[in-house]
Amino acid sequence: MNQHFISNEITVGNLPLGGNQPVRIQSMTNTPTQDTEATVNQIIRLAKAGCELVRIAAADVKEAENLKNIRNLLRQKGVDIPLIADIHFQPKTAEIAAGIVDKIRINPGNFTGSHHKNKKYSEEEYHQELRNTAANLKPLFNICEKNHTTIRIGINHGSLSDRILYRYGNTPEGMVSSALEFIQICRENDFHNLTLSLKASSVPVMIKANRLLVEKMKQHGWNYPIHLGVTEAGSGTEGRIKSIMGIGTLLSEGIGDTLRVSLTEAPEKEIPVARKIIRTYPRHFVFPGNTIQQIRYGEIENHLRPFVVWIKENETPDAEKKVCLLSYPDLQMDEILFRAPVDFFRTWEQEKPDGLLILHRKNNTEESDTTLAFQILQAAGLRFSQAxxxxxxxxxxxxxxxxxxxxxxxxxxxxxxxxxxxxxxxxxxxxxxxxxxxxxxxxxxxxxxxxxxxxxxxxxxxxxxxxxxxxxxxxxxxxxxxxxxx
Ligand code: SF4
Structure with a gap:
């Protein structure tokens, strides 16, 4: 698909990112930003676990100002990890944070300066709002330029601007258009110290949006680094499967320069998952797909047939139905967890099977894993077997x-x-x-x-x-x- 998308290399603080650099791991603190000590301690735990960039929410001016205390205390303790401020609604907060940290994440949907739910935009109004956004952002570009602060254009499926929703709906195309419009504004200001993220809680939406972004960037001759993540993935195995499927599929196509595995757990627990995804899907690795077989139901041995999980809940099994067989005779379950979601998603896209059968070996006997199969189908948005x-x-x-x-x-x-x-x-x-x-x-x-x-x-x-x-x-x-x- 979109293989061989090589982004341009930037540096965030002292960390090179993009180009042929390793895929960088990041996470986000969940301590109150005003609690300097708790936030610093969590950042240190994250850094020790292997996190390479840390994001901190700056909800208002006070929190943005406290980033300085966090940064200073980290330096006193000898920790010089690049810091990112997560800004939502207030341009002023972004401007303060941009003078302190190495990178800021902004959602362009929040810089329009207006909210008009269900408004019908004329062509002129649409472009006027873009001009307003550009004007609102100008001071931020100047500060970022002066401080060498990177900007992440962080677009979430759930929070597109009213303008984008009116023209494109809540779609991957809308997410990409929002990114492209914003890149254009940055380029008009000769600002290129950028990364981009298109996140969604739906794995297929997140994958589709990122592929489309790469396609559009290639058409424009742009190559900004891409941050990958599945938002609101949840926790436990379900949360991990969503992240593995979304991030792993894109990495296996050569897309992605940095990533965050978002789990509703202590942020330190995200890091081993992120490391393992990167190890499983090395940068620009061309995926062999040799564990995957597409077979007919009639070809499956009798004793294994009851373990086929059908994509349609009330499917009638018949000999001609297509089954995606994922067989991992040599892998442990914790390895299979990192392979099967991506193997299935790729097969689903290409072959549209009717069912899924996952086989592995336990105590020298072939066993099936139907729980994992159900979880994979749910993560792919194909069959919902639980809430x-x-x-x-x-x-x-x-x-x-x-x-x-x-x-x-x-x-x-x-x-x-x-x-x-x-x-x-x-x-x-x-x-x-x-x-x-x-x-x-x-x-x-x-x-x-x-x-x-x-x-x-x-x-x-x-x-x-x-x-x-x-x-x-x-x-x-x-x-x-x-x-x-x-
Ligand atoms: S929805 Fe959750 S992650 Fe997002 S800003 Fe609120 S608390 Fe933070």
């Missing part, structure tokens, strides 16, 4: 224990297949980034939760216990719950 949880990895804006809350909600509601439930750490960005969830369980202030049905807020300021009960009630018995309580 789908999307959960943000949390950051300095989170004021409740999101890892614990995710586990509680999963335990209580995980059996409700077909539902998409979002667990988000803050009400500022959470609702916008719930990416089509049916229900949202969103942190709002210390230990408080707001509940959403689609994008509509139903309950406010509940304790986590109340919220879990109300959420279950809302799902199982929607008419019993008066809406807009609280």
């Amino acid at each position: 789908e949880f999307i959960a943000c990895p949390s950051c300095g804006r989170t004021q409740f224990d999101i890892e614990k809350e995710l586990q509680r909600v999963q335990k209580r509601l995980g059996h409700l297949k077909g539902l998409k439930i979002a667990i988000m750490g803050c009400f500022v960005n959470g609702p916008g980034e719930m990416a089509g969830a049916d229900y949202g369980y969103v942190g709002t202030g210390k230990g408080k939760v707001n509940l959403y049905k689609k994008n509509k807020i139903i309950f406010k300021y509940l304790s986590p216990d109340e919220a879990l009960n109300k959420l279950e009630e809302l799902i199982l018995n929607p008419n019993s719950v008066p809406e807009n309580e609280g």
